[in-house]
Amino acid sequence: MTAGEQLRAEKKAWRLVQLLVGLVGYGTALTFLVGSSLGASSWSVLAEGLSLRTGMSFGWATNLTAVVVLLCWIPLRELPGLGTFLNVVLVGTSADLAALFVPPPTSLVQQIGYLLLGLLMLTFSDAVYLGARFGSGPRDGLMTGAVRLSGGKPIWLVRTAIELVVLTAGWLLGGTVGLGTLLIALLMGPLVQQFLRVTTVRLAADG
Template sequence: MTGVKHGRFVARRMTAVEQFRAEKKAWRLVQLLVGLVGYGTALTFLVGSALGASAWAVLAEGLSVRSGISFGLATSLTAVVVLLCWIPLRELPGLGTVLNVVMVGAAADVAALFVPAPTSLPQQVGYLLLGVLMLTFFDAVYLGARFGSGPRDGLMTGAVRLSGKPIWMVRTAIELVVLAAGWLLGGTVGVGTVLIALAMGPLVQQFLRFTTVRLKSDG
């Protein structure tokens, strides 16, 4: 399988050079930046809800608890390990891979300066639902720009390409495995964590049908 199917066409996988040479470059670059900023902002709403973080955050927290290293270092080390998993998956990095690491955290920090803390349970639930919707939508937006994926999304796209299974199935399986590992290591699991793990795959797959930029070389 040389690409990932999105709706009625197959998005061909491209090297970093091919990503830059492909048409619609300006539009795709804007879409990439909007997607990454939106993704980081979504994390702010999820954290602000205090109803549960993502599965990967639970894993990083669990590693931090077990090893004594900081949460940030655990997050970075997890990303490195995931990138190593790209090798057998033959996943191709790109501009999106680099900007994902640089921009998402920065966008989350900036958004945190403007997003007020919720003062009631209904507001917390609202933050959680909005955060999940934004996270899945903007994840699909930046992936659909075709400039490569971040470490964790690359694990998904590589597994989808090699297995031939639908995105929702692969993404949900990854989220649940990571969530279970984080919980076993001592990470904190909330209702939001479970919701994110179950919603990410199906929603990202649906959004990708509309956000993936179609190129002339696609099948």
């Protein structure tokens, strides 16, 4: 749906609440993943690296990255929705707020716990906000736009290329790459797909 169609579609109140819960949960999940020190997603590795190099908070680095990626939508001719803009604002902000309440892990067991909890929260929250059907986040739009401009290259190939470039940049900046990075790369897609089956809001236009 276009941005206008998203706003005109039914169940707006429920969908808006679901969108906000998903985005806040997503940002909170990033705090657990980064806090585990066992590796996070490629984009979080980049944000962590930027945070270390610039002195800005992880959340602000996440928001800044999202803004830059969103600007890349212009030549890609991607159309943002309400969820796109709220993603830019809320994910990083929620990560910073969660960091005020989530204590650093004190043992390997707790690190693993943070990693697993963060992974489940990340995938479920991603499905929750996408299921609200207010548009994709900046990073997902970058992928779909790149797929279209690539002349129909497979989604997995384009997504993998983007993730590798982002991960390498983050690692060179000092971001943490580890077991969590591998787990997220392997499980993110399948888990989000499963969760979307129960989080996607059904609309009359679906038939």
